[in-house]
Amino acid sequence: MSKQEPQVVSITDLPLEKAKWVTLKKIDFIDQTGTPRTWEVAIRKTTSKSGVDAVAMGTIFVHPSKPPSTMLVIQYRPPVGKYTIEWPAGLIDADETPEEAAVREMKEETGYEGRILESGPVVSSDPGLTNATLKLVMVEVKLPEGEENIMPDQKLDDGELIERVMVPLSELYDRLIQWSKEDKYMIAGKLFYFAAGMHFAKNSGYV
């Protein structure tokens, strides 16, 4: 897909007054015992009116004669300096609902129009570090027989270079483990946890 490997030129301090997307805040609070404490937090400057920052799509592809699968996206992520394996996701625009954003981002990143199966609660992305929140929206796409290999065009934003990979749900956990062993890739935590939950339910004998 790519013409060349991405290359980091420099990593430099970013003073708050120059940051456009993220900022740092200090929270002074009184804890349950009455003790004054502080906490440092990374804050997105882009939270939508819906009060949720982002939406991620649990993509389920069903087909008359192929196993139920999920479409993952692979993209270079500068914060981790690797290609990440993730579910499609994106920030919610100012006047969008999370579900509108889910359908839009699904179309942009995968090329497919999906049907929302379930829209999850607002959850915290990393509650020790940031106030960022997201919703997991499960989205189903029904592929007609014979059209499984014709992927529709993506509608990517400028600068987005996103590769698509289809993986049968029954193989997802093992495939993620394989990818994680290659230095070039890193698995996004939330996708891994979903796969680990499926794997545990199927194999532990406890659920």
Added chain:
Amino acid sequence: MSKQEPQVVSITDLPLEKAKWVTLKKIDFIDQTGTPRTWEVAIRKTTSKSGVDAVAMGTIFVHPSKPPSTMLVIQYRPPVGKYTIEWPAGLIDADETPEEAAVREMKEETGYEGRILESGPVVSSDPGLTNATLKLVMVEVKLPEGEENIMPDQKLDDGELIERVMVPLSELYDRLIQWSKEDKYMIAGKLFYFAAGMHFAKNSGYV
């Protein structure tokens, strides 16, 4: 448990030179098409020698006559301004392996000594925002008959106030959805994804 509700006193800008735990960096990079681009990233200043920031424990409690359960922890998280429902987790100390940290943090936050069932790959916490990484370590505790109600003492750090809740695995997804409807609580995203994965495996008919 608590004597009073935590109270936020102030949220103020935190200049980089005053931040101890987190900082902001600007990454200048050349993308795959040869175009120069920038990305803003929140970076933990505490990454251990193992190269992983944190460890989270998927706690599995088994008992001769009770359903397999998981222990969750509830604590006030200043970044989200609510009580979060999470799996026990913590930063890895400088000279620890992730697995040593898992056993230590498990003991500190739950009071229990667990046996590691599986240690997951290093995954990205929120790859669009931060370089922070973690490992999910599945930990099993076998409770003897009759001792299910005697919780051993936690060994919490100064300032940690963590409540423990046991939930049967078969009820986890529904309980998280219930909690998410109460304004006081927010579910940690990764725990929710694991529960959603179990729920999907059991109920979708696809796995």
